[in-house]
Amino acid sequence: MAALLKQSARLGLSGRHGQVFCRLPWALSFQRYMFNANKKILVEMDKSTGVALMKMANPPVNLLNLETLTEFAISMEKLELDKDCKGLILTSSLSKVFTAGLDIMEMCGKSPEHVTEFWRAVQEMWLKLYGSNLVTIAAINGFSPGAGCLMALACDYRIMADNVKYSIGLNETQLGIVAPFWLVTRELRPSLFS
Numbered sequence: 001m002a003a004l005l006k007q008s009a010r011l012g013l014s015g016r017h018g019q020v021f022c023r024l025p026w027a028l029s030f031q032r033y034m035f036n037a038n039k040k041i042l043v044e045m046d047k048s049t050g051v052a053l054m055k056m057a058n059p060p061v062n063l064l065n066l067e068t069l070t071e072f073a074i075s076m077e078k079l080e081l082d083k084d085c086k087g088l089i090l091t092s093s094l095s096k097v098f099t100a101g102l103d104i105m106e107m108c109g110k111s112p113e114h115v116t117e118f119w120r121a122v123q124e125m126w127l128k129l130y131g132s133n134l135v136t137i138a139a140i141n142g143f144s145p146g147a148g149c150l151m152a153l154a155c156d157y158r159i160m161a162d163n164v165k166y167s168i169g170l171n172e173t174q175l176g177i178v179a180p181f182w183l184v185t186r187e188l189r190p191s192l193f194s
């Protein structure tokens, strides 16, 4: 755990601009592999440390649309199946946004089937992250509203870039979206379950 937190700190999250500077040589070696399906989610797995670095890479603001959510779930499954993988650092490849949360356009003017599929993918993301066997750390290197905040809450640990400009929080009610009760009670009122 300490090693995982150290590695997260090494990413430069305390930098004034909250940028992630990876100081490790990311050349491929037998101890390291990288994968991505459609490049919305980049994964760098270091077998020597057992730590995977997962970066959301969906510019300009890392919207969580159906494609990204699906890729996220596939990436999580691959890491869970890797017996060498012990921990996961979830962060953003962008300079000032962790993720702007759910893509509102996925819920606007779409068919009921599409909206159903989208919300299933949202729930799947939460299940994958909250229920993960890996030690999970959210390295929040920028704005993190709505589902970005929920993603961070679903991790075991959270570290946020030291930059007063960045905000994090549950703003979805301003958009008329209500987080489901099971999510709120699990993440925000865990004492109800203990």
Ligand SMILES: CCCCC/C=C\CCCC/C=C/C(=O)SCCNC(=O)CCNC(=O)[C@H](O)C(C)(C)COP(=O)(O)OP(=O)(O)OC[C@H]1O[C@@H](n2cnc3c(N)ncnc32)[C@H](O)[C@@H]1OP(=O)(O)O
Binding pocket: 060, 061, 063, 097, 099, 100, 101, 102, 103, 104, 105, 122, 123, 125, 126, 129, 143, 145, 146, 147, 148, 150, 151, 152, 154, 171, 172, 175, 177, 178, 179, 180, 183
């Ligand atoms: C593991 C957790 C899962 C939980 C599962 C269960 C249930 C979940 C309950 C659901 C609760 C969550 C709901 C949400 O997430 S609702 C979305 C909340 N997010 C926002 O309100 C973000 C609003 N955006 C911003 O504040 C800013 O964009 C910013 C992130 C601060 C970045 O600012 P800036 O760099 O200036 O970029 P722009 O504002 O210019 O944005 C660039 C383009 O992106 C469009 N955009 C931004 N956010 C969204 C969004 N959420 N959906 C759709 N589109 C978005 C923006 O309009 C710009 O588009 P344009 O270039 O065409 O103008």
